[in-house]
Amino acid sequence: MTDDRVQRLLTQLAARTGVAPVPLLELSDRSGRADVRQLGDVAVISYPARRAATQPDAEIAAILAHELHHIAAHDLTPPAKNRRDVIRLIVPSQLATAGLAVAVVAASSVWLLLPLLLAVSIVLGLNVGLALMRRRDLREHGLDLPRVELAADLGAARIVGAGVMARALQRPIWSSTSERLSAKLIAAARFAYPSHPPLSTRVAALSAYDGSDPREFARTF
Amino acid sequence: MRTCSVAAESAGTLTLNGTGERWEGELVKTPTDRHVRLSLLSALGLAVIGLATLAAAGYWLPALALIVAAGSGVAVLTWRSRSLRRALEPVTVDVRDPAALTLDRSPSP
Numbered sequence: 001m002t003d004d005r006v007q008r009l010l011t012q013l014a015a016r017t018g019v020a021p022v023p024l025l026e027l028s029d030r031s032g033r034a035d036v037r038q039l040g041d042v043a044v045i046s047y048p049a050r051r052a053a054t055q056p057d058a059e060i061a062a063i064l065a066h067e068l069h070h071i072a073a074h075d076l077t078p079p080a081k082n083r084r085d086v087i088r089l090i091v092p093s094q095l096a097t098a099g100l101a102v103a104v105v106a107a108s109s110v111w112l113l114l115p116l117l118l119a120v121s122i123v124l125g126l127n128v129g130l131a132l133m134r135r136r137d138l139r140e141h142g143l144d145l146p147r148v149e150l151a152a153d154l155g156a157a158r159i160v161g162a163g164v165m166a167r168a169l170q171r172p173i174w175s176s177t178s179e180r181l182s183a184k185l186i187a188a189a190r191f192a193y194p195s196h197p198p199l200s201t202r203v204a205a206l207s208a209y210d211g212s213d214p215r216e217f218a219r220t221f
Numbered sequence: 222m223r224t225c226s227v228a229a230e231s232a233g234t235l236t237l238n239g240t241g242e243r244w245e246g247e248l249v250k251t252p253t254d255r256h257v258r259l260s261l262l263s264a265l266g267l268a269v270i271g272l273a274t275l276a277a278a279g280y281w282l283p284a285l286a287l288i289v290a291a292g293s294g295v296a297v298l299t300w301r302s303r304s305l306r307r308a309l310e311p312v313t314v315d316v317r318d319p320a321a322l323t324l325d326r327s328p329s330p
Binding site: 082085086090091094112113114115116117118119120122123125126178181182185186189190 | 253256257258260261263264265266267268270271272274275278294297298300
């Protein structure tokens with residue numbers, strides 16, 4: 001599926017933001033949300049075709065500018081580093097909480113509750129690991145993931161305007177029921193370190209944005 | 222116009238069709254995202270087993286209600302994963318701007 005408008009806007013915005021080479025554009029409806037991924041040295045921006053069909057150019061540009069900001073700011077974590085985080089931080093935390101659950105059950109001899117406590121310990125351990133990741137991210141980069149997203153919103157707002165960026169974020173997006181439910185479950189499960197800030201926070205940050213350095217503003221907002 | 226395909230979600234390969242050029246790499250975020258999804262599925266699966274155990278032990282009414290809730294979660298996540306896998310068949314990407322393919326690296330063999 002192709003949309004000349006999206007490709008044209010992406011090429012223009014990449015030139016304006018100095019992102020080279022122009023990222024590859026993938027138009028598909030596997031998700032209702034746009035995202036950017038790194039494939040080797042190639043950045044690939046995925047844009048939902050169905051969403052593009054109903055959006056004005058300015059709002060498409062806003063979302064593309066957000067993704068381009070991620071590329072320009074080197075926000076894309078190498079997969080190997082992500083995998084190391086999982087192996088070094090999350091899995092050990094989950095093993096520790098699972099061990100604690102087994103110890104509690106063994107001490108109380110209520111073995112009937114073991115599967116339930118293990119289920120709780122997996123989610124708790126996940127969040128302990130994510131909290132460690134968040135602390136590490138703040139220490140090493142000064143920004144956690146939600147603030148990285150805020151900074152990308154603000155960086156895009158510098159190009160397209162804060163009002164347009166806010167409208168683009170607030171426009172209802174198409175997504176399947178399973179995608180919405182799955183996203184809600186996953187967001188609830190990783191409560192210690194969400195990947196995105198709430199929409200209300202993003203809009204509030206855009207309203208308050210004074211045009212200063214996006215990372216600095218996001219850090220202090 | 223040259224066309225390329227994004228072939229997979231995790232260990233992805235980018236192939237420029239008809240040119241023989243190929244870039245291999247992995248897509249970002251997937252290890253953590255995948256682990257979060259897997260953890261949630263495991264937790265929900267264990268919850269279902271635990272609640273079934275409770276039901277078998279006689280606490281059947283609250284267990285049944287919770288089994289339905291946890292089972293729905295498992296079903297949604299599994300269904301979503303399957304639909305994602307189906308959607309991750311090679312996707313054609315049209316690249317209108319040849320400059321987009323001027324990449325500052327040598328192609329992988």
